[in-house]
Amino acid sequence: MANTSTDAAFVEFERVQKSYDGVNLVVKDLNLSMPRGEFLTMLGPSGSGKTTCLMMLAGFETATHGDIRLGGTSINNIPPHKRGIGMVFQNYALFPHMTVAENLAFPLEVRKIGKSQREEKIHRALGMVQMNDFAGRRPTQLSGGQQQRIALARALVFEPELVLMDEPLGALDKQLRETLQFEITNLAHDLGITVVYVTHDQTEALTMSDRVAVFENGRIQQLAPPDQLYEKPENSFVAQFIGENNTLMGEIKEISNGTAVVQLDGGDLIDAVPVNVTKVGERTRVSIRPERVEMNKDRLMPGAKTLKAEVLEFIYMGDIFRTRLRVAGSDEFVIKTRNAPDQERLTPGTQIEIGWLPEDCRALDA
């Protein structure tokens, strides 16, 4: 039996499909298993099905097919209010006619928790987000960041084991977003809660999550910890979607021992790690991260293949230098170098040679 669930699995999606119109599948054959305490982010462009998955988990959408389990029991037929899942919405969804304290009391009241206990829990939850001074305010009297903190506190106040967050930081400015990212992650780990976080911001996904599920076209393209996702993308969509990426088109010439020789369209040969290419002669898209490109020959392995490049543009960005090159017929090849004292600042028109470690260069589907 091909059951993906393990004893440790807390949230499970098994062969879940969702269609709104009976013609197109929004979510196609989703299989996902999360252990307790994990911070998992669903990342993807809009319309990729990530929010639909979240809504199915919360109970606001029903799966067309498949099973969603929480703590081992199927929750397909459990109404949202009985699932005990905390949720933070993109627009905060704080009830405008209630004060902050009343907003927090709401989930406790519907659970018929006594007044003294209620107050204690509210106090603790507000303390977690450093908002104890604002208990008497109305949501409209708070800034966006404060509202989001309250929304978070409200989702946590009834001590759910699973908290869902639907692009909670989307409406905030960059600085506030970074602070809150940090706070949310810490809080989640401190409380040991399981979090499913939906975002289309890859930085957010990489910095916050234990694992990231990259969604595209109703499928999970890759489910991996952030470092793997970034360094070892499994297909060209993930490679393109996560971070900045240089791609060169080519054809497989040789595959052996986990390395492949790729002939670029310009004619040059390079070494690469074959990821989802199998046959000689197949078209491939080779991907190299800009910061993994080396222009100092001494740091390359002996015998490593190098490419000629012409400097087109040099951009000073403070902490890094960003240099645009013409490589193998592509004008959009970018390298990033650290602003170190000994780092050379290239002038446009300079001819250089670049290379990289073979494992940093991944041959993906075209």
Place this chain on the structure above:
Amino acid sequence: MSNAKDDDAVAGPVPVAPVPNAPTESGPVLAADGTPLKRSLSRALRRQKGRALLLVAPLLIFVLVTFIIPIGSMLFRSVENDIVSNTLPYTVQRLASWEAESGNLPSEDVYKAMYDDLFVAAEAKRHTRLGSRLNYEQTGISSLFRQSGRGVDDLAGDAADALEDAVPAFGEGETWYALMDAGSGEGNTTLLSNMRDRIGRLNDSAASAEMDFVPSAEIAAVLPRTARTYTEWAVYTVTEDERNPAERDPWELVSLALLEELPTADLSGLSAERAALLQQAQAVDFNVPSYRETLAEIDEEWGTVTPWETIQTHSSKYTAGYFLNAIDAQKTPDGYEWQPEEKQILLTLFGRTLFMSLMITGSCILLGYPVAWLLANLPAYKANLLMILVLLPFWTSLLVRTSAWKVMLQSQGVINDVLVWIGLVDDANRLVMINNQFGTIVAMTHILLPFMILPMYSVMQTVPPSYLRAAKSLGATNWTAFWRVYFPQSVPGIGAGSILVFILSIGYYITPEIVGGTSGVFISNRIAYHISSSLNWGLAAALGTILLAVVLVLYWCYDRIVGIDNVKLG
């Protein structure tokens, strides 16, 4: 002298020229040309404001002329009461000192003034109007005035006959004119203008016609009442009949006044011609009876205190009488009291109007809320279709819709027929659903429903569905989520719709008139009755004013409780 001023400035300690726009330590901020910034700004804006005002001026004037002024004057009628003092000026004046509590009849002086006033009023045919006005306060008084108007010229007619028999010259209008007109002598213009004023007020019009007649000052001094009545007549003849007083016989009242005054008059100060004529008349033997007896003979009511009390009580220019009537009370000589039981109807009507308006508002909320919710939550194309259905009644005539309800609800109507056909209702006991409160409430709920749905809808549209989801995710059941989260946020819509529906229904007229019968009519139907049938405009105005006040008070209460800022209409 501007030069001198400049010199002064130079002669004094030379002031440091203020640098434009520089923040001075004290004083107003200055514009670039040195004028205070505020003045400079207001000058700059004045042109704009003027142009904006010019654009709205036509509408402003239109609204003012066709709406505000008529409503104001209509409301003013609810307290206006100058008909008594305009019709009976001398009586009111003399009656002021009479003490009704004493139980004594007024003095002969008052009776005499009443006789004069009644005579003139009867000639001008204004006495019945006054009778109707006072009849609102004391039933039966209108017939007293009608009766008196008919009988009042008997005595004066006798006097005129006696005078003409003795001195035939008094049968000629010219004789009178020559006697009374100042001609080349000194005229009494004060008397003339007073009388023009008095006749003008009696007829509710300014007596502005040109006239040659000026009462003679010497006659006015010797025979004041004669001169006064003749001048009244002359003014009346010129302004109302548009005839030359020299060619007409005066009112018989003038003869009566003359015969009464002559015996004691001192004719020595008069010109020879006048003295000669009057000496002839002095010889006429006419015994002027007591006016009290004369009036009591016409109608014995005048011999009692009652009509006098009524006149005195209601003789002031402004009255609370209509408002008291509007709440089934009245002002009597003994103070304020309730109307007799059988005349009490208006408070009941007010109560019914409020009750039924509340019922209609309530049913509109109950029926409209789910529709508004559907409208706000359905997908756009379905919502549009539903919206057309909601708006459909607006495209149908109000009269047609109301009549349709008549067809539906009457005892031989569609609903009863169906019920009888099903067998739920016996043919002999068909339901009475029209010409009562039920009919009015059903029909008006239907008619006013869109006014409830639209504001509710516009408010509900602004409540994001994520609130309900949030509530459910926090553990609330569907009902709790609705009641604790969605409903409170839709309250401004309910408030706006309720105000609209309540205010519309409290003054509704056509529908209750058609389907209300007698038990389902509103106060507005009573107002219409007083405007068009009973012609008691004062009472109609008072009822209207009370209605307006009730609406304003409710509006104020609403503002205090819900806050008018929370009302959203779109």
